[in-house]
Amino acid sequence: MKIVITDRDTVTSGDLSLDSLERFGEVVSYGLTAPEQLIERIADADAVLCNKTQITAEVMDACPKLRYVGLFATGYNNIDVVHAAKKGITVCNAGEYSSDAVAQLTFAMLLELCTSLSRYSAYTASGGWVTSPVFSAFIHPQREIAGMTLGIVGCGSIGRRVARVAAAFGMKVLVYTRTPEKCPDMECVSFDELLSRSDAVTVHCPLTDATAGMFNAEAFGKMKQGAFFVNTSRGGVVNEPALREALDSGRLGGAALDVLAVEPMRADCPLLGAKNLIITPHVAWAPLETRQRLLGIVESNIEGWLKGEPRNVVS
Template structure:
């Protein structure tokens, strides 16, 4: 089988190359960015290791030889899963390489916001040494964090927040916490209740048609005045224009965003004008350890498939 890198922005691919070579494969590096480039350059590919390039129905129809896509990361929103399934293409991801890192990043953002570290650091650098500027500040054990999405990362964040003293509530359309897996400390609620009760709303759900702009103007208005919002999931889940308005009015006391709808965040985004919006460049997933694990697991999944073995992380179900 022929394996190719459809695209990759990492500094090197040494880990993948060594794993593939030890199994007898040599995968060329391509730099596809568009449908047309995929169609033109992957005609002989059986397996594609993919980061951002868009695999659409048009691409699948033009590449009948393609049998597997392994995506670098958890999300697969650049791949038309229905079209992949129709074309008989198995799609895999790596769902667990950065679980600790993303949960820790969300926790760090939560604490930075609720303790008002960023504005107070700025005030000190500007010569104002006065804790009164941070008021109001509340004890962690008096606050409730509400999670939208209770997958691997959400549950780990919930456990860590609970250990810090926060009460934890959560909403998930497909999962209910309970004693069986040790998550009975998470109170399962519906979204309207979560918005009404949470002092911190943290987003951990995937971006789908159903979750696009899930946190919109109405959702933000339903949240408690002074709420903090944290998103280390996907930017399109939050209506950024509405969030900027809610930050400007003070209804949302602060936001921590590691992902935005367009990345990098566009220069004219109204979020840049909001000093209480903490923004990081889609880095929550990263540590040296997580990056190495991601590379290894992508290559190993490709080798398993090419060797006729069952894949570990299928995203779509083939007949």
């Protein structure tokens, strides 16, 4: 069996070996693959492993040997799964591999917004404390996280993990979800009620037609004055110009994003230079332990498919 990895560099920077995949057959690995290179590179592949590579109907039709697509990801909107099913191509994703890591960064961001930690570190590094007339230079705003109300949008594995951590911090938790039956022990409310009652809102829903741009000017206008906003899900759920306006006007007290509508970030991104904004380059899922777990799931999916017992099938 020939396996082609199309975008290795989105999974490892050299710290994670993918050599274990060679037990399944011949492996050809590319750091990245441009759209115009894809068909040529996978033309004789039995299986393709990818993260963000677009596997369209046209690509599938041009690759008659292709029988399996394995994703180094949970999301699969880059694969035409309907056409894959028609052609008998099995598509498998990686399920709940990053819940702990994403919850971890979510709270790192929320704690930064509440403590101004990096601002204080920069202040002392620049010699500010040396010249301070008082012993405690509380020059940047801080808030206690205990007692705050956290609104969680989306109650899948990550949303539930965030809720548990929030409870440990002494926060009150509100949830907006389309499947409240999966969260019987949580207070599920409408989207508008969540916005109006929450001191901080964190987003953990998939990007769909229903969620695209759901955080727009109207939504930000319904949030509490000075509330915090955190998004570690998908950039497309946020109207970025509207977020910029909410930050620059002081409507929001701060925001932290691990995702943008277009990635990598564009030079003309409307959020560049916004007030009280933290942006990280889509790294919530990327601790080494998390990617090791991801690789294990990808291998398990291949094993199941070869045995005629495919797992995590999305096609």
